[in-house]
Amino acid sequence: MSLPIFLIGARGCGKTTVGEALSQALGYAFTDTDHHLQLSTQRSVAEIVAEEGWEGFRARETQSLRAVTAPRTVIATGGGMVLAEENCRFMQEQGQVIWLSASPEILAERLESEPEAAQRPTLTGRPIADEMSDVLRERAHLYQAAAHHQVDAMQSPERVVEAILLSLSLARAS
Numbered sequence: 611m612s613l614p615i616f617l618i619g620a621r622g623c624g625k626t627t628v629g630e631a632l633s634q635a636l637g638y639a640f641t642d643t644d645h646h647l648q649l650s651t652q653r654s655v656a657e658i659v660a661e662e663g664w665e666g667f668r669a670r671e672t673q674s675l676r677a678v679t680a681p682r683t684v685i686a687t688g689g690g691m692v693l694a695e696e697n698c699r700f701m702q703e704q705g706q707v708i709w710l711s712a713s714p715e716i717l718a719e720r721l722e723s724e725p726e727a728a729q730r731p732t733l734t735g736r737p738i739a740d741e742m743s744d745v746l747r748e749r750a751h752l753y754q755a756a757a758h759h760q761v762d763a764m765q766s767p768e769r770v771v772e773a774i775l776l777s778l779s780l781a782r783a784s
């Protein structure tokens with residue numbers, strides 16, 4: 611199977627971390643829509659949002675998704691990729707979509723220890739733990755509806771990769 615694999619989920623669920631390891635395990639290329647946007651615009655997420663608002667960022671994100679999609683590639687997507695229905699449809703049609711799910715407490719813990727504020731400007735203006743609860747309340751059903759497979763992302767990155775490989779091989783066998 612050579613279809614692209616899209617990793618979706620909230621900030622801090624490990625799309626970038628796990629995506630890199632998964633690509634190595636499969637011998638696939640790895641790409642990340644946030645990094646693509648940063649390189650192609652020479653600006654951080656915070657700078658794009660300051661200049662163009664979240665609406666401008668979301669439009670650019672949709673373009674990035676299309677630009678990076680290729681066979682034999684693991685694609686780490688931005689946490690808000692599922693907010694646009696056209697992005698969900700595109701990912702479902704083009705490849706396999708995996709939701710890395712984790713509790714708001716774990717996500718907040720990870721983000722507090724590595725905030726990367728330039729790439730993760732606040733979404734709500736609320737403290738991080740409250741923000742992650744709000745975000746999951748708003749988006750969990752979108753991640754679920756978009757995903758072909760849901761994987762528990764609260765395990766070690768190695769275990770998460772194993773769980774993804776298992777889901778993909780079971781899907782192939784059925």
Ligand SMILES: Nc1ncnc2c1ncn2[C@@H]1O[C@H](COP(=O)(O)OP(=O)(O)OP(=O)(O)O)[C@@H](O)[C@H]1O
Binds near residue numbers: 622626628686766767
């Ligand atoms: N399975 C894991 N177990 C423990 N820590 C993890 C795990 N996955 C990721 N992390 C840590 O959590 C932080 C966020 O991970 P990462 O940047 O991969 O998330 P992301 O989903 O790509 O976030 P974003 O949507 O903001 O790009 C990093 O510090 C990373 O080391």
Ligand SMILES: O=C(O)C1=C[C@@H](O)[C@@H](O)[C@H](O)C1
Binds near residue numbers: 620644690691
């Ligand atoms: O969850 C979100 O809306 C975001 C997640 C990050 O990956 C970036 O795409 C950006 O900071 C927005």
Ligand SMILES: [Mg+2]
Binds near residue numbers: 625626627642
């Ligand atoms: Mg990332």
